[in-house]
Amino acid sequence: MEESGHYYTVYYTSLAAGFDEKLAYRHAVLAQMPDEVAWFDAAHIHILYCKTPASRALSSTQSSASGGGQSIWERSRNFVSDQIDRVTKPVREGLNDRETNLGGASQSIPNDWRHSVEYNLHALAPNNASNLVRSSDFQRKKTTEQLDAEHPASLKFGMLLHRLGDSYSHSRIENSKEMYTVSTRDTRWDCVPVKGLKDDNLGHGTHLTFPDNPLLRQGIFFLYLFNLYEVMQRKVRQYPNLRRNPATTLSFEELKARYQKMFNDTLFSPSSYFKDPSLKEQLMEAIRRDCQSTLGVQMESYRPERFQTQTLQQFLDQHRELNDLNIGEQKLKSTLESMRPELTHADQMTEFFQSMTPDQLKAWQQAEAAKAGINLNNINMNNLWPGR
Known part of the structure; x- marks a missing residue:
């Protein structure tokens, strides 16, 4: 999600729920941090790991049947990878000086770190995961549960606020019930786009930055806003010592109305998204002004x-x-x-049920009933296994 969603919306919502100004600012800074620090930024890492250069991924798999020769398949793969390297060279050259780890040391990106960043932090699910894990409802529910378990001033709470936003903005444009996905395989070849074959390893790369823009996905944004507000309000009740005093607060309905007005006042259309870069700043400036006039708080600008x-x-x-x-x-x-x-036992059972065809489920039910000595003839299966 863009800065207006991660930084400013977290900031405004934290204040609207009643948090102290300094803590609300901390929430905003930590929620924005994953898109600022190179080794936490999903796009930065994906480009460096998956496209730097593509031929490097192939060299380790090349075989020499006789005299160092390559098969037709290997030669064709190398040709394609060379073209990918050529096209992405300007991007890579601009990022090479930033290929450093969190401590600032020059280092190649490990695959397990790339995957942890893309999934744990940016909610880009593994493309080989179950339907349950790839569902947006699951990702939002799990992130909310973790937020509810954390102290609101902690590092983890702030980073989870970023994940909560991405669990909405990184749901697929054409089907918001599913998350965009990335590959977990330890090969750069599996990460680069192959036109016409698949895009499930690219995150939302095939749809550019459209999914991250609140103005383009207002329905998704307001679902996010409600979830975020509910989390913040529960935390304020749990930690009354962290309240702003005196505090002007907003109900969710009031906060939503403020955002609807700001969206309507921004001269925006999908066709102007790339033509007018000032639109992003217009929305952020509108949030700053609205927070000042409504809550009496001057935000730290970003x-x-x-x-x-x-x-x-x-x-x-x-x-x-x-x-x-x-x-x-x-x-x-x-x-x-x-x-x-983390998958609970109930989640694992849901995955188990979802993996079966209707015939397989029926056979499993009959087998389990037989073990328990139950006659299934006059029993409603849905009452026995309501999770299906």
Whole structure:
């Protein structure tokens, strides 16, 4: 999601729910951080890992049957990869100086780190995952559960706010019940686009940045806003000592009405999305003005990303207000790992049921009933297995 969704909407919603100004600002900064620090930014990592260069991924699989020769298949793959390298060269050259880990050291990107960032942090599900894991409802539910379990001033809470936004914006444009997906395989070849074959390993790359724009997906945005507001309001009730005092607050209906007005006041149309880059700033400026006039709070401003992503240290140098969190490489890595949605026993059973055809399910039900000595003739199966 763009800055208006991650930074400003988190900021405004935190204030609207009643949080202290400094904590609301922390929420906004941490929610924006994953799109600012190079080794947390999904697009940056995907480009570097999957397209730098494509031929490197193929060299390790090349065989030499006799005299170092290559098969027709290998030669054709190398030709395609060379074309990919040529097309992506300008992008790669602009990013190579940022190929550093969280500590700032030059390092190639490990595949497990790429996958953790894309899934744990940006909610881009594995393309080989079950239907349940790839569903947007599952990703939103699991992220909300984790937020409810965290202290609102913690690093993990702030990073989960980013994931919550992406669990909405990274749902597919043509089917918002499903998440965009990425490949988990340890090969760059599996990450690059192959026109006409598949796009399930590219995240929302095939739809460019359209899915991240709140103005383009207002229905999805308001679902996100409701979820975010409910989380913030529960936390304010749980931690009344973190309230703003005195505090002007908004109900969800009031907050939604404010956003609807801001959306309507922004001179926007889908066709103008790429033609007029000032539209993003118009919306952010509208949020700042509205927060000032409605809540009496002047927000710390944030400008759209204009430059390359930065190292962790560069980001922390700009945000000294995070010093008390003692953010370091190991803490960030462990926090990221703990954000991975865990499947409960009930989730596993749901996956199990979803994996069966109707005939397979019927056979399983009969087998389980027989073990328990139950006669199924006059029993409603839906009452026995309501999860199906």
